Amino acid sequence: MRFLPFYSSGLEDSYGNSDSLKESGSKKRVRSGTCASDSKAHREKMRRDKLNDRQTHSLSPSLFLCAWFQELSSILEPGKQPKMDKSVILGDAVRMVVQLRDEAQKLKESYDNLQEKVNELKAEKSELRDEKQKLKAEKDKLEQHLKALNSQPGFLPHPPAMPSPFPAPHQVFASKMMPYLGYPGIPMWQFVPPAAVDTSEDHALRPPVA
Incomplete structure (x- = not known):
């Protein structure tokens, strides 16, 4: 227990x-x-x-083709009801491809034209630059020439070493008579008759002295 x-x-x-x-x-x-x-x-x-x-x-390939055509139709004409006719969709696709190809060709041609114009402008720019360089060189030469001319002294006649025994003609004229400056000198040959001025018959009228 x-x-x-x-x-x-x-x-x-x-x-x-x-x-x-x-x-x-x-x-x-x-x-x-x-x-x-x-x-x-x-x-x-x-x-x-x-x-x-x-x-x-x-699924059968036809369903895939139908879905593909519907998607293609919606891409070609967005915002519209997709078309069901395959031939119409293919025609629209071909027309769209041709249109896009034409637009691409036009864009390529316009690009080529613009590129050609750009090349022409570049050539003109280089020519203008060359002309500018030439003008600048000519300007520098002219400035140097002007500086050389300005640096040379003016022409002054040398005084004679001995006084002249006879005065110069203009000095004699000045000592005797001063011209009246109010009336300028008039050439007299215009008052001579034309027969006296004509020298075409001098060899016959006045033979040279031997």
């Missing part, structure tokens, strides 16, 4: 451990069930994606 409490406590411990094991096992089963459900949902999603891909690839 003394050993009954011991045995009873041991039994209670064993029963308690068994209950804890049951609880842990139930938790593990819940976790494993959650993981299994997640993996199952993932597999289901993958299966649906594969089915969608198969359905997409199994």
